[in-house]
Amino acid sequence: xxxxxxxxxxxxxxxxxxxxxxxxxxxxxxxxxxxxxxxxxxxxxxxxxxxxxxxxxxxxxxxxxxxxxxxxxxxxxxxxxxxxxxxxxxxxxxxxxxxxxxxxxxxxxxxxxxxxxxxxxxxxxxxxxxxxxxxxxxxxxxxxxxxxxxxxxxxxxxxxxxxxxxxxxxxxxxxxxxxxxxxxxxxxxxxxxxxxxxxxxxxxxxxxxxxxxxxxxxxxxxxxxxxxxxxxxxxxxxxxxxxxxxxxxxxxxxxxxxxxxxxxxxxxxxxxxxxxxxxxxxxxxxxxxxxx
Amino acid sequence: xxxxxxxxxxxxxxxxxxxxxxxxxxxxxxxxxxxxxxxxxxxxxxxxxxxxxxxxxxxxxxxxxxxxxxxxxxxxxxxxxxxxxxxxxxxxxxxxxxxxxxxxxxxxxxxxxxxxxxxxxxxxxxxxxxxxxxxxxxxxxxxxxxxxxxxxxxxxxxxxxxxxxxxxxxxxxxxxxxxxxxxxxxxxxxxxxxxxxxxxxxxxxxxxxxxxxxxxxxxxxxxxxxxxxxxxxxxxxxxxxxxxxxxxxxxxxxxxxxxxxxxxxxxxxxxxxxxxxxxxxxxxxxxxxxxx
DNA sequence: AATAATTAATAACTATGGGTTATCAATTGG
DNA sequence: CCAATTGATAACCCATAGTTATTAATTATT
Numbered sequence: 001x002x003x004x005x006x007x008x009x010x011x012x013x014x015x016x017x018x019x020x021x022x023x024x025x026x027x028x029x030x031x032x033x034x035x036x037x038x039x040x041x042x043x044x045x046x047x048x049x050x051x052x053x054x055x056x057x058x059x060x061x062x063x064x065x066x067x068x069x070x071x072x073x074x075x076x077x078x079x080x081x082x083x084x085x086x087x088x089x090x091x092x093x094x095x096x097x098x099x100x101x102x103x104x105x106x107x108x109x110x111x112x113x114x115x116x117x118x119x120x121x122x123x124x125x126x127x128x129x130x131x132x133x134x135x136x137x138x139x140x141x142x143x144x145x146x147x148x149x150x151x152x153x154x155x156x157x158x159x160x161x162x163x164x165x166x167x168x169x170x171x172x173x174x175x176x177x178x179x180x181x182x183x184x185x186x187x188x189x190x191x192x193x194x195x196x197x198x199x200x201x202x203x204x205x206x207x208x209x210x211x212x213x214x215x216x217x218x219x220x221x222x223x224x225x226x227x228x229x230x231x232x233x234x235x236x237x238x239x240x241x242x243x244x245x246x247x248x249x250x251x252x253x254x255x256x257x258x259x260x261x262x263x264x265x266x267x268x269x270x271x272x273x274x275x276x277x278x279x280x281x282x283x284x285x286x287x288x289x290x291x292x
Numbered sequence: 293x294x295x296x297x298x299x300x301x302x303x304x305x306x307x308x309x310x311x312x313x314x315x316x317x318x319x320x321x322x323x324x325x326x327x328x329x330x331x332x333x334x335x336x337x338x339x340x341x342x343x344x345x346x347x348x349x350x351x352x353x354x355x356x357x358x359x360x361x362x363x364x365x366x367x368x369x370x371x372x373x374x375x376x377x378x379x380x381x382x383x384x385x386x387x388x389x390x391x392x393x394x395x396x397x398x399x400x401x402x403x404x405x406x407x408x409x410x411x412x413x414x415x416x417x418x419x420x421x422x423x424x425x426x427x428x429x430x431x432x433x434x435x436x437x438x439x440x441x442x443x444x445x446x447x448x449x450x451x452x453x454x455x456x457x458x459x460x461x462x463x464x465x466x467x468x469x470x471x472x473x474x475x476x477x478x479x480x481x482x483x484x485x486x487x488x489x490x491x492x493x494x495x496x497x498x499x500x501x502x503x504x505x506x507x508x509x510x511x512x513x514x515x516x517x518x519x520x521x522x523x524x525x526x527x528x529x530x531x532x533x534x535x536x537x538x539x540x541x542x543x544x545x546x547x548x549x550x551x552x553x554x555x556x557x558x559x560x561x562x563x564x565x566x567x568x569x570x571x572x573x574x575x576x577x578x579x580x581x582x583x584x
Numbered sequence: 585a586a587t588a589a590t591t592a593a594t595a596a597c598t599a600t601g602g603g604t605t606a607t608c609a610a611t612t613g614g
Numbered sequence: 615c616c617a618a619t620t621g622a623t624a625a626c627c628c629a630t631a632g633t634t635a636t637t638a639a640t641t642a643t644t
Contacts, residue, residue: 003601004300005371006298006299006300007297008296008298022620023620023621031602031603033620033621033622034604034605034621034623035603035604036603038623039603041622047379048379048382049378051378054622055611057611057620057621059620059621062382063381063382064379064381067377067378067381068374068378071370071378075374079297082360082364083297083339086356086360087339087341089356089359090340090355090356091341281345281354281355283354283355295630300631314591314593315592323631323632323633324633324634325592326593326632326633326634326635327632327633328632329592329593329594330593331631333593346592349639349640349641350591351591351592
């Protein structure tokens, strides 16, 4: 009375259901026959159903027992899988890593990372979302994101940052613009044009860097439009609404009618960094961090 | 070492996972806190994964623990149902089929189905529960329901859907409303009245259909109230808070002071569908499916 | 800064009940 | 009719779930 069903009962039941012989089943389970008999009887009482028909010389399953046998096999299978999966997740060799990125990181850095991780941990999955610097930092802090690819100088307490790539800057012009690779010597040559820039979000380091490129060459750019998405900026340039300065690696992967001219003789570099939360509890992140 | 996972561990784990507090969880389980602590620790050793993070002042789930919690809830549900089914089968029943339905399906379709099944399989039992579209889909997916009667256009992967009835729409008016069978020619006649509608849940197909009936006749209804239950809608209409458009079959089975006027000259039909899960393991469902 | 009140973990114990051995009653086969 | 084999019963034992008492660590209160 008041007993509780346990997996032990299921194990014993399956053995008897397969052997259809209490002594043999008991042997297989390395327990004594009376012990087994009693557990099965208890099980029948708990469930409230007769599972076996014993007529002193042979044992057979009832219809209810037949049904239960199928289900228990399924349940055990499910539990085994779940337990194994749980251990894998704990060890980080399975699970999901949520990545945020600026458009300019998707061309080179991220694909390389994914390939390397996939080689060693093929069961780790990724979710990718293009986000602004600001949103990434917020999402990292609130544990909605595991890794962010940003262009920032400072991050809040508890967030780690590591520089992983430096890039040169390029001037982006409409395809039919007069300037070309040979004639382009300095950004000062476009000092009178309108500029399309990335919005300054969270940290203004990126925005300021581009301003300083111009100021170093003796002029302050006239900013006509701002956007967070590279695609949009290129479209604006293509439409003749201005010129832009962006990291050089952005020239790959888009199919637009603009030309890139790498800017010579400047000290500014576009630095791409990875960020993650120090006490992030996703074990899969540990594995991925090795590749950063 | 050499210990075996038991359902007891799962029960205890769930209690701690829900309370996130060892003492409170122990109280709920009517055992002592140290006993619980030891069982959880043992469980972590057996599985080979850290399930909780205890830092002396508060307890939280690890990612692996989070995963396990979800799965265990599912496993328990499955075991409970299996045990109940086994007992039912033992008692000569061929099992239970759990049915969910929208209020508007109980008048005609479900009684017909039950009678037909009962003729051929008098030993199959039914449990019936009125539920919203959304709740039915959720319950079907999590194996808490075998069959649902819904008004939906799309269902998630793994769920089957079959249209089984089309119905006309009727306008529902207070008993003393001026309009009657003879004078009612078009819904446009009530374009200035307030409308009481079914809430749009999960899929908005049903809601949109009613809106389109009005729009086809050249007006947008003023929606003053929404409800999921037919009974409530009728009560609101009766009280003079608005008029309603519902499937015609709803006029039977309620005893309210409202009148139904079938809407003429419209193309919209109210389609009722049955849904069930593709890999549902309830053998009684197989037998019932033939009658759908 | 000192004290009180929390938390979960440890240690040592107690007793429930799973598992044991010994035996029985029933069936079958030579 | 006796030997052999079946599962069930009865009485015992001991592993371990669960107990009480205590500790270590942390936070809140004075």
